Amino acid sequence: MSLEFSADAQKKIAALCDRYPTKKPVVMAALHLAQKEHGHLSDDALRLVAATLDLPYAHVYGVATFYTMYKREPAGKTTIRMCTNISCMMRGGYEVLAAFEQKLGVKKGGTTSDKQFHLVEEECIAACANAPCAVVGTKYFLDLTPDQVGKVIAELEADPHPEGEVV
Amino acid sequence: MPTDRNTKLVSARFGNEEAKTLAGYEKTGGYATLRKALAMRPEDITNEVKASNLRGRGGAGFSTGTKWGFVPKDAKQVHLVCNADESEPGTCKDRELIYWDPHLLIEGMIISAHALKAVHNYIYIRGEMMREYAVLQKAVDEAYARGYLGKNILGTGLNIELTVHRGAGAYICGEETALLNSLEGLRGQPRLKPPFPAVKGLFGNPTIVNNVETLMNVPFIVVKGGAWFNGLGMGRSGGTRMLCVSGHVNKPGVFELPIGITFRELIDEVCGGVWKGRKVKAVIPGGVSMPPLDESELDVPIEFDALQTDERIKNVMVRPGQQFDLGGGRALKTMAGSGGVVVMDDTSNIPKYVWRIMKFFAHESCGQCTPCREGTGWLEKVARRVADGKGKPDDLELLASIAHGIAGNTICALGDAAAWPMLGFLTKFRPDFEAAVKTKNKDVAA
Ligand SMILES: Cc1cc2nc3c(=O)[nH]c(=O)nc-3n(C[C@H](O)[C@H](O)[C@H](O)COP(=O)(O)O)c2cc1C
Ligand code: SF4
Ligand code: FES
Numbered sequence: 001m002s003l004e005f006s007a008d009a010q011k012k013i014a015a016l017c018d019r020y021p022t023k024k025p026v027v028m029a030a031l032h033l034a035q036k037e038h039g040h041l042s043d044d045a046l047r048l049v050a051a052t053l054d055l056p057y058a059h060v061y062g063v064a065t066f067y068t069m070y071k072r073e074p075a076g077k078t079t080i081r082m083c084t085n086i087s088c089m090m091r092g093g094y095e096v097l098a099a100f101e102q103k104l105g106v107k108k109g110g111t112t113s114d115k116q117f118h119l120v121e122e123e124c125i126a127a128c129a130n131a132p133c134a135v136v137g138t139k140y141f142l143d144l145t146p147d148q149v150g151k152v153i154a155e156l157e158a159d160p161h162p163e164g165e166v167v
Numbered sequence: 168m169p170t171d172r173n174t175k176l177v178s179a180r181f182g183n184e185e186a187k188t189l190a191g192y193e194k195t196g197g198y199a200t201l202r203k204a205l206a207m208r209p210e211d212i213t214n215e216v217k218a219s220n221l222r223g224r225g226g227a228g229f230s231t232g233t234k235w236g237f238v239p240k241d242a243k244q245v246h247l248v249c250n251a252d253e254s255e256p257g258t259c260k261d262r263e264l265i266y267w268d269p270h271l272l273i274e275g276m277i278i279s280a281h282a283l284k285a286v287h288n289y290i291y292i293r294g295e296m297m298r299e300y301a302v303l304q305k306a307v308d309e310a311y312a313r314g315y316l317g318k319n320i321l322g323t324g325l326n327i328e329l330t331v332h333r334g335a336g337a338y339i340c341g342e343e344t345a346l347l348n349s350l351e352g353l354r355g356q357p358r359l360k361p362p363f364p365a366v367k368g369l370f371g372n373p374t375i376v377n378n379v380e381t382l383m384n385v386p387f388i389v390v391k392g393g394a395w396f397n398g399l400g401m402g403r404s405g406g407t408r409m410l411c412v413s414g415h416v417n418k419p420g421v422f423e424l425p426i427g428i429t430f431r432e433l434i435d436e437v438c439g440g441v442w443k444g445r446k447v448k449a450v451i452p453g454g455v456s457m458p459p460l461d462e463s464e465l466d467v468p469i470e471f472d473a474l475q476t477d478e479r480i481k482n483v484m485v486r487p488g489q490q491f492d493l494g495g496g497r498a499l500k501t502m503a504g505s506g507g508v509v510v511m512d513d514t515s516n517i518p519k520y521v522w523r524i525m526k527f528f529a530h531e532s533c534g535q536c537t538p539c540r541e542g543t544g545w546l547e548k549v550a551r552r553v554a555d556g557k558g559k560p561d562d563l564e565l566l567a568s569i570a571h572g573i574a575g576n577t578i579c580a581l582g583d584a585a586a587w588p589m590l591g592f593l594t595k596f597r598p599d600f601e602a603a604v605k606t607k608n609k610d611v612a613a
Contacts, residue, residue, distance in 0.1 A: 019330040024352035066354040068336035069294045085256040087413035124256035128413035138298035166297040
């Protein structure tokens, strides 16, 4: 099945191509857009990016598999990135992560069966002074405790903050 | 003489929602400096930056003016790239700086681009910083609409372009040559140096990579002069510094402070002391890549040179009796790094924290060099079993020899970034590791 970019994405990609001497540097933005529009980066989505930018498939594949935010498999709509790095760990980050696992009924890395939430154990998200913390799209949850996790999930159910919205 | 603690440059607009907009920024004096700078000769701006003793806030603390001076005079095309990839654990200033004052970064970049005669310039922002990306892109669009960016800016005949490039998750892209590869649309793997980016960088052209905070200081240097900026700091380090304090203190936070404040003053006077009435056990001085300090070393000023040379800081050892050699017999103490200060109280389980730091490096190694790829994996594995109470008596020696085998033997400094704290913690907290090997504690998470 061959995929396509929306007219809006095509416009964005074309505008970005003017910002660099060649099309190659646009591969990261195009992958972000493909992921937004097609949910994850299937082989077909990689082929779409390759064709759009006149790049070899192998090159696009190499880039897509290097960076952790690109998803090669379908995952939940809302990605919860919970930091457990040093500053967060020192103030209970692993306990908060465990609370997310328990409330969502998935292990870190997993997606809930309703495809709503994808839970990721994240490295430092540059909010260490408010540890432990999580980031979900454009929203930060700061100074978390395990007993706030239920409230965080309820809030995200009402306002899911999918990452695609900022591409 | 360092300045007083109320002097705020780059954080002056923190908390001011309106200042994020172009109109709000201009109302507080924004873009006035740009007009002055565009009327200056590029060399004169660089000379002020040299005189200011502004040093890179990204980690290495290299003199910004000196770095700018490395661009070959006859270069046809030069690029300025802002490193907004902030991901060194313990560091959380660039994110706040971009969020609260995106136009100050843009103004700093336009002025710096003029100084470097750079036309096509980029901000590489970490992929996970989606909120900050949205704020920054909006500000860039506003600056274009007002004629501060683009062709013939403010009628000066100068063309200065600025593009925001989003990353997609990879700590290593903070390393400047990995960042350049990523910007070119490649996997984010570091390049062998030399050539250094100032000579051959982005798209093969001379390129200056500077940190967010570094570039945000440039407008102040242009307005008030390099000598004034230098006077705010101490020794060969001009200006103020953003310090990010996290961990076991009563009031963690991101603070702009005079360069030269000591760790003890920072912890006790700025951050309300150690939490729960406890004492300090260890302090990471500038992101987890830097060797730690112990309680007896906290009266050292947080200044680039002091942290490398102050007699009160012990030398990092490979093993008892053998000093670590940075090259040519130079001892390693520690470095000011990224400004991320992590305070550990006296109940801290040091081996467990060290395991978490090693887990990070093992996860982030790009895999290009064998000592780093294999070594960081082994450091994590052995540190974990030590922390887990499953360590063997030889494990401390094993950790030391793995770390020693990585240091200095890799393409980029990530290898050192893993080795140095490993050796530093072993040097200063050896009894904690010895106790962990002897006792059975099984409280490592994950
Ligand atoms: C593994 C590694 C990660 C780095 N991460 C960052 C980073 O996130 N932000 C940053 O500004 N510099 C980072 N640096 C330092 C950059 O390579 C470079 O020295 C810096 O951006 C130069 O800017 P400055 O001179 O203004 O400090 C990193 C270095 C290494 C070795
Ligand atoms: S030191 Fe590590 S991160 Fe740096 S290039 Fe080598 S393998 Fe990659
Ligand atoms: S360690 Fe968790 S945000 Fe930095």
